Amino acid sequence: MNLYVANDNFFLRRRxxxxxxxxxxxxxxxxxxxxxxxVITIKPRHLSLLKSALQRSSxxxxxxxxxxxxxxxxxxxxxxxxxxxxxxxxxxxxxxLDGGLNQQRMGICDAVAVAKILNATLVIxxxxxxxxxxxxxxxxxxxxxxxxxxxxxxxxxxxRELPDEYSWSTREYYSTAVRETRVKTAPVHxxxxxxxxxxSPVLQSYGIAAISPFSHRLSFDHLPAEIQRLRCxxxxxxxxxxxxIRSLGDALVSRLRNPxxxxxxxxxxxxxxxxxxxxxxxxxxxxxxxxxxxFDKDMAxxxxxxxxGGKAEKLALAKYRQMIWQGRVLNSQFTDxxxxxxxxxxxxxxxxxxxxxxxxxxxxxxLYLASHKVYGGEARISTLRQVFPRMEDKRSLASSEERxxxxxxxxxxxxxxxxxxxxxxxxxxxxxxxxxxxxxxHRTFENLKTIRPNMALIGQLFLNKSITxxxxxxxxGEGHVNRQGQIRLRKPKQSIYTYPAPDCMCHV
Numbered sequence: 334m335n336l337y338v339a340n341d342n343f344f345l346r347r348r349x350x351x352x353x354x355x356x357x358x359x360x361x362x363x364x365x366x367x368x369x370x371x372v373i374t375i376k377p378r379h380l381s382l383l384k385s386a387l388q389r390s391s392x393x394x395x396x397x398x399x400x401x402x403x404x405x406x407x408x409x410x411x412x413x414x415x416x417x418x419x420x421x422x423x424x425x426x427x428x429x430l431d432g433g434l435n436q437q438r439m440g441i442c443d444a445v446a447v448a449k450i451l452n453a454t455l456v457i458x459x460x461x462x463x464x465x466x467x468x469x470x471x472x473x474x475x476x477x478x479x480x481x482x483x484x485x486x487x488x489x490x491x492x493r494e495l496p497d498e499y500s501w502s503t504r505e506y507y508s509t510a511v512r513e514t515r516v517k518t519a520p521v522h523x524x525x526x527x528x529x530x531x532x533s534p535v536l537q538s539y540g541i542a543a544i545s546p547f548s549h550r551l552s553f554d555h556l557p558a559e560i561q562r563l564r565c566x567x568x569x570x571x572x573x574x575x576x577x578i579r580s581l582g583d584a585l586v587s588r589l590r591n592p593x594x595x596x597x598x599x600x601x602x603x604x605x606x607x608x609x610x611x612x613x614x615x616x617x618x619x620x621x622x623x624x625x626x627x628f629d630k631d632m633a634x635x636x637x638x639x640x641x642g643g644k645a646e647k648l649a650l651a652k653y654r655q656m657i658w659q660g661r662v663l664n665s666q667f668t669d670x671x672x673x674x675x676x677x678x679x680x681x682x683x684x685x686x687x688x689x690x691x692x693x694x695x696x697x698x699x700l701y702l703a704s705h706k707v708y709g710g711e712a713r714i715s716t717l718r719q720v721f722p723r724m725e726d727k728r729s730l731a732s733s734e735e736r737x738x739x740x741x742x743x744x745x746x747x748x749x750x751x752x753x754x755x756x757x758x759x760x761x762x763x764x765x766x767x768x769x770x771x772x773x774x775h776r777t778f779e780n781l782k783t784i785r786p787n788m789a790l791i792g793q794l795f796l797n798k799s800i801t802x803x804x805x806x807x808x809x810g811e812g813h814v815n816r817q818g819q820i821r822l823r824k825p826k827q828s829i830y831t832y833p834a835p836d837c838m839c840h841v
Contacts, residue, residue, distance in 0.1 A: 373642040373649065375712045379795065382687050385802030386720050391695035398620045398758055401782050401818050408778055409839035410562045410569070415487065419452055422490055424536035425499060426453040429507075429545035431461040434475070434747040435767035436548055439830050441472075442567040443551040445489060446560050447544070450525050451533055454490040457481075459504060463743060470744040477573045484571035488563055499541050507543055515543045519550040522826075525560070553829050558836070561829060565837035568830055569778050574748050577738055582752035585730045589621040589699050589753075592723075621699035622759040624689065625750070626717075627766050628679055630708040631657075637664035638678035642709070673796055676788030680763040682713050684795060686720035688786065689761070691806045692813070694721070701757065702726040703750035703768075705743055759784065770831040776818065778833045785816040 377383050426448050430440040441458050448455040457472050472478065473493075482491045495502060507515045516532055535542040544550065574582070588594045633640060634654040640646065654662055664672055672678050680688070694700070700721045707713055718724055727736060727749060739745035747768065754760050754772050761784040762769035776783045790812040794805060823832035 373646045373709065373712075375642055375646075375709050377683055377716050378641040378681075379683065379687060381798075382800070382802060382805060383683070383716065383720075386687050386690035387696075389690055389695065389802075391697060397693045400758070401780050404780065404820050405841050406780075406820050406834055406838045407841055408565075408569070408833075408837065410566045410837050415559065418487070418490065422454040423452045423533065424454070424540040424542065425456055425492075425495060425502075426451065426532075426536075427456045427459065427495075427502060427541070427543040427545075428547040429459045429461055429504060429543070430547055431463070432548055433463065433767060434744045434751070435771040437744075438568065438572060438771060439767075439828075440548045441476075441572065442564045442830065443549075444547065445485060445567045445571075446551055446556075446564050447528055447532075448489045448491075449560060449563055450528055451536060453536060453542075454492055456495055457491065457493050460744075468743040468745075470742050473575075474742075475575060475578075475744055475748055477575055480573045481571050485567065488566070495541070502541055502543055507545060512543075514539045514541055515545060517545065519544055519547065521549050522552040523550050524552050525556055553823075553827065554825055561836040564829055565778070565833055569775060569833075569837075574752055578745065578748050578752060581731060581735055581739075582749055582756070584735070585701070585727070585749070585753050586621075586756045588730050589701055589725060589757075590619040592699065620758045621701060622689075622694065622761065623701045623703050623750075623754045623757040624685060625754065625760070625762040625768055625772070626682060626685060626702055626704040626707060627763050627768065628681060628707050628709075628713070629705065632679050632764070632766075633708045635662055635664070636672070636677065636679055637662050637667070638672050639669040640681055640709075670796060673792035674789065676790075676792045678788075678792060680786070680788075680791065682707065682717035684791070685761075685763050686717040687805075688791065688809065690720055691802075691809045692784070696720065696722060698723065700724040701730075701753055703754055705746060755779075755781075758782065761786065764788065770828060774828070774831040774833055777820065778838065781818060783818045784813060787812045787816060 426444070428440065428444040428447075430437045430444075432440070437458075437460055444455060444458050447453075457478060460471055460475075462469050478493065482493075485491055502514060506512065514535060516535060518531065520527070532542050532544070573579075630650075630653060634650045635658065637654070642649075654665070664677060667675075667677075669678070689698075689700070698721055700723065702714075702717075702724055704726070727746065739749060751768070751772065755775060759782045760772055760776060762772070763786070765788070773783055773785065790808070794800060794808055800808075820834050820838075821832055822834055823829060823836060829836050
């Protein structure tokens with residue numbers, strides 16, 4: 334126990350220090366923003382391939398937009414004749430979740446599973462304020478809480494708030510001193526037995542247990558089938574975004590599928606325009622793809638890769654890396670060539686543009702850019718926009734009035750991107766991460782086409798400065814034949830939220 338507490342205090346102190354250093358770093362940057370100390374010039378790094386991509390013909394792959402065929406798997410999370418809930422709950426479970434939207438989403442699913450294991454009543458999870466984006470959005474700001482409670486009514490008891498007798502059990506209460514009702518020692522990927530042995534006694538003694546930290550605190554293995562299926566039920570059915578996110582998402586999807594909406598902006602109902610039937614593109618009318626471009630400053634700095642911004646960019650990222658992680662970046666031990674050949678470098682907007690072009694997306698493709706903030710801004714994105722001039726994003730598709738409720742709220746912006754991504758014909762992410770993993774799993778569950786980049790192959794291809802466009806296309810095509818949404822069975826320790834088969838899908 335003491336070891337867990339010591340470790341937890343160590344990580345807490347380290348996290349607080351990191352946040353403080355981050356604030357100092359931001360202040361320093363703001364105070365010197367008018368200087369020329371970080372003037373970064375961004376130039377294309379793959380000029381030969383870029384020239385070929387810009388000269389490519391339309392409709393190179395006729396089957397690109399074809400939906401996935403039936404793979405013989407279907408969702409099976411209906412527990413059927415599951416036993417009725419016990420008459421009495423063992424007590425209340427609180428969880429405090431940090432991270433971004435998708436990490437919190439997985440934590441919510443795990444919290445429901447833990448409540449089921451313990452026969453406890455789950456209090457709507459508390460979402461911590463993100464230390465980087467400072468987003469204060471709560472569960473009810475992001476998810477439809479009424480739907481959540483109703484969807485799970487036969488599985489567990491869920492309450493919005495604690496009854497008055499437990500109203501003292503708050504985030505502030507646990508932040509000021511050691512409390513007997515707080516469980517701090519949950520190991521990463523804890524088993525069901527661990528919760529029975531360590532949390533049940535707290536419930537029995539006090540009627541409530543607050544588990545913090547909680548993220549990644551439930552194993553993916555050795556759990557009863559009904560618990561695994563319940564986790565998927567939460568993720569794929571119970572967690573539905575709030576109505577205004579769904580409504581705005583539907584509007585964006587409609588505008589992506591109906592390019593003529595720009596010519597009819599003055600009409601009151603632009604979301605129900607007729608499909609364009611005279612498209613000059615060879616792609617099927619109404620199709621669109623989503624690119625999740627995971628290329629923010631944190632990602633760029635932590636990777637320790639070179640992104641073509643010259644000496645100024647290298648120095649800026651090195652300074653940022655030292656301030657935030659104090660040298661704890663293992664990738665910095667490797668050269669850029671080694672990192673790229675291992676597939677450990679995030680793909681830049683330019684590189685993603687070349688990939689999509691090589692896959693067969695033409696310059697008439699409707700491409701939606703799902704991204705919070707791209708490091709380098711428009712200067713970094715401009716090459717991608719050259720290759721795909723019809724690229725759209727939240728700002729180009731929605732008015733400022735429509736975006737008012739989500740402005741500056743990272744979780745709601747991510748929720749909107751997630752919703753649009755789930756309604757796209759094809760989804761592709763620039764590098765693995767929580768958003769990528771969540772959407773790969775959700776789209777696998779729905780049998781939707783999802784291109785998973787082979788990062789090691791791509792890195793090696795970009796290192797070959799003499800490669801021709803034809804060879805580049807051929808190598809990419811061959812390397813992604815079975816990476817377009819084909820079912821991959823979950824292996825031990827892998828996430829059930831990324832690989833829902835076979836735990837939550839049945840082979841027909």
